[in-house]
Amino acid sequence: MSPPTLPTVLFVTPSAYPLGGVAVWLDYLAPALFAHGWRAKVGLVAGRWHDVGAYGAAYPGLEALAIENPTGSAEGRIRAIADTLRRERPDVVVAVNIVDTYAAVRRVRREGQPIKAVMALHGIAADLLGDLRREAPLGLDAVVATNHLACRLCVEHAGVPPKRVLYAPYGVDVDAFGAVQRTAREGPLRIVWVGRLEQDQKRVHDLSAILAALDARGVDYRLRIVGDGPERSALSAVLAPWLERGRAELIGALPPAALAAKVYAHADVLLITSSWETGPIVAWEAMAAGVAVVSSRYVGRGLEGALREGHNSLLFPIGSADEAAEMLAQLAADEALRTRLADAGRALVRERYSVAASVRSWAQALDAVMAMPTVDARPDVERWPAAAGRLDRWLGVGRAETVRRMLGRRHVHAGPGGEWPHTASEIEDEPRLLRHAAQLDAEQP
Known part of the structure; x- marks a missing residue:
């Protein structure tokens, strides 16, 4: 008998910040999940500001793949991630500060591909919680936060059902x-x-x-x-x-x-x-x-x-x-x-x-996500990205993207967050959020 196939989780993450704490977390987590019954891959978004080669050299132990957007447009980002999901067919995709992941998941779900969508929340930030508030009813299956206050904010500020909010702390060796x-x-x-x-x-x-x-x-x-x-x-x-x-x-x-x-x-x-x-x-x-x-x-x-x-x-x-x-x-x-x-x-x-405690928490969270019923969005909730230029207005976003790819035309972005945005939320009231967070944090556990 052939050995059972392990479920696969794909983390979609920036490659622009190899020295950051999120990169350190992913480096210890992804390989260690194998011992807990998961195969983990890391989808590194690529571009002028996102250097997949440098990131891979810093973390050679990852099973990494590049997600290329040849046009630099919003539709190009969604297509690039969706193409990766079709090719890799993961059971769970975890968005790590790459907001276009959610639209890509909805796109492949409508094609009949079963896949669970998760947000990894690494901060107490109004824009990220704004994304969560918007995405939770549209097909986001769960959020995994690294801090108990962040978990509370997912429920009380973003409106996520408590059973879909999971906790997995950082770990160190x-x-x-x-x-x-x-x-x-x-x-x-x-x-x-x-x-x-x-x-x-x-x-x-x-x-x-x-x-x-x-x-x-x-x-x-x-x-x-x-x-x-x-x-x-x-x-x-x-x-x-x-x-x-x-x-x-x-x-x-x-x-x-x-x-x-x-x-x-x-x-x-x-x-x-x-x-x-x-x-x-x-x-x-x-x-x-x-x-x-x-x-x-x-x-x-x-x-x-x-x-x-x-x-x-x-x-x-x-x-x-x-x-x-x-x-x-x-x-x-x-x-x-x-x-x-x-x-x-x-x-x-x-x-x-410890690393062991962190990995164990993440494995338990992924197992819980697999046991949850999938959150399906209504088919009428999805919209094309906003028009990025004249070509989009003339031809429509979908046809314009196809033409850009054929002609080799590309948007040039001023920084990593424009090339692959971390958030799609409008400007949020950060001071108000922090006041609410401080009130919650003062409560007894």
Whole structure:
């Protein structure tokens, strides 16, 4: 007898961000699902801004395939994904910040191909939840979120039925991070900040105020900032006094595999300044490596119930530089406190945020999706994408796309999000969402 054929899941994802946390998550998840009865493939969208070759070189263990859009149009994106679904015939397709996946799924379903559609939700963002609100009744079978608050928002903000909202947290390689050879502290408190250099979520400009507050307390410290992003130049200018004195260092982005040996091995404290998070995975990495955590009370922390004040972390109000500095000063003076927090952090990650726990949660979620009845949209809900130019207006979107392909004509996009959009939602009220999220997050789990 031939062995049974495993069900297949296809993750459709950008290839423009190989150093991001989502790429790290997919790299450990996809190959490991095989042991749980799933064959996982990764559909990497391709284009001028999405470099499939570079992504594949960074993550050679993935069973990856390129999704090419030869015209750059919205209809071209939908056709490219639909063609991939027809060819690969996965049982489940998971959209990872590629919004045209949902229209492509509906298209092949109308042709009679059975397929389940899932959103992987990695953020607390109004536009993503807006997509979810629109797609849930149109054929989206489930959403899998990495955070308990995000799960609540899927139900209460986006209106998804609770049974179709599933939880699967991020995971880290506990053994690999735990095996890092840490260097002993011999002088200043060694603080690291790791993440995307931007303000709205990560609040990277809080760092200058925290450093000034540390200076006012006479704390001896060194801060290493690891990452890149739109605020790099502005941050470099603001931190110039500390950079010139050697109190701070901007070292840029590092490959995920290098963080343990090059960053956490030489750190005493990870500092988190974010306004919201669905992890963050850097906290679990640092804890696994034996680094104490000082964090803002970011939205997403409450219902998750992972960071516990005085037990495995020290917490300060979002934006409070003075209280953040006070906690860092405590750790500079109290080695026993650092050790106690680090030991409790290791235990937390081993119990809840290991790679094994994350993969197991995802396998259970996929099994649950397969057991659910498919959400079928009415045939009259689908519309062609909006006309992108004169050719669409003259010939109609479908015929125009065919002509573009025949003539080799292509739209040129200014960035990766235009080439393969993450969201199709209009501008949403982000502050209103975050206020609602903060209220939910303050409730007792």
